[in-house]
Amino acid sequence: GAVVSQHPSRVICKSGTSVKIECRSLDFQATTMFWYRQFPKKSLMLMATSNEGSKATYEQGVEKDKFLINHASLTLSTLTVTSAHPEDSSFYICSASGTGAHEQYFGPGTRLTVT
Amino acid sequence: RKEVEQDPGPFNVPEGATVAFNCTYSNSASQSFFWYRQDCRKEPKLLMSVYSSGNEDGRFTAQLNRASQYISLLIRDSKLSDSATYLCVVNPSDDYKLSFGAGTTVTVRA
Secondary structure: OEEEEEEEEEEEOOOOOEEEEEEEOOOOOOOEEEEEEEEEOOOOOOEEEEEOOOOEEHHHOOOOOOOEEEEOOOOEEEEEEOOOHHHOEEEEEEEEEOOOOOOOOEEEEEEEOOO | OEEEEOOOOEEEEEEEEEEEEEEOOOOOOEEEEEEEEEEOOOEEEEEEEEEEOOOOOEEEEEEEEOOOOOOEEOOOOOOOOOOEEEEEEEEEOOOOOOEEOOOOOEEEOO
């Protein structure tokens, strides 16, 4: 159980374009989903927390207008990187947790390269 | 000060050896603690939760020392497949956010 999928696994886009990443919980209802970014040899950095049906809560320093998060259902959250720049190139990972649970289960990640 | 700090390693050990490492956390009110494993260019996977009394899962033993605010992980009888980066993860508050250490790299050699 506790399977989380993420799509796409890898994307290359041009500077200035937007990229949408989907995160799905396949076998449980995820009341909360989290979006992280990880640079090489660094720890995961939480970008935002999203609860189904409400606006995402962004961490300090993360621009909400640049990283659009939608959590439309208990099994799907999307992250859209708008007007991507090369410095946005990173490994983006989502995670999901069920009601009352502290454990988070991670999607396989999306490696974004902006050229 | 970082919320979670770990010795980055690497710890290079032969198969069959025992390897142990710690992490420290800054928030004394932290309630939940975990070890995750992350393979190169992959997502983290939950290895085990860490309970106050310490707990064991097969060859893996986790300990929590609240007084000194550190968590440890011990791997017995290391296998080649144990080679990975081990992330110390702490829930520092009442909400469900997690704070991650940068990871301790373990390499098990034949």
